[in-house]
Amino acid sequence: MEALNRKPDLSPRRSMMLDEQTRIEEIGMTVREQRRIACDKHLSDEDKGLCVIAAKILVNGQRIVFDDLMDCFTTEELEKITAFLFPDKAEDGEKKA
Numbered sequence: 001m002e003a004l005n006r007k008p009d010l011s012p013r014r015s016m017m018l019d020e021q022t023r024i025e026e027i028g029m030t031v032r033e034q035r036r037i038a039c040d041k042h043l044s045d046e047d048k049g050l051c052v053i054a055a056k057i058l059v060n061g062q063r064i065v066f067d068d069l070m071d072c073f074t075t076e077e078l079e080k081i082t083a084f085l086f087p088d089k090a091e092d093g094e095k096k097a
Contacts, residue, residue: 025058
């Protein structure tokens with residue numbers, strides 16, 4: 001059999017300025033990467049969610065990992081990034097509050 005001759009589009013889809021010096025871009029993520037994170041038994045559900053967030057963004061054009069996300073952003077900044085990536089979830093949370 002012949003393999004598919006295609007690559008998924010993982011380029012930036014949209015962006016936001018977190019502050020004057022920090023540009024956050026949403027990028028695509030492969031199913032293999034999503035599955036790797038979801039099946040990692042060493043991670044709690046919260047850590048899995050944070051790993052997905054880290055995998056779905058570029059910060060000033062650079063890919064980041066879980067540790068970067070945890071060490072380089074405040075709780076308020078992480079909430080803004082999460083609301084940017086998942087606007088439907090942010091709206092649901094506001095309606096319930």
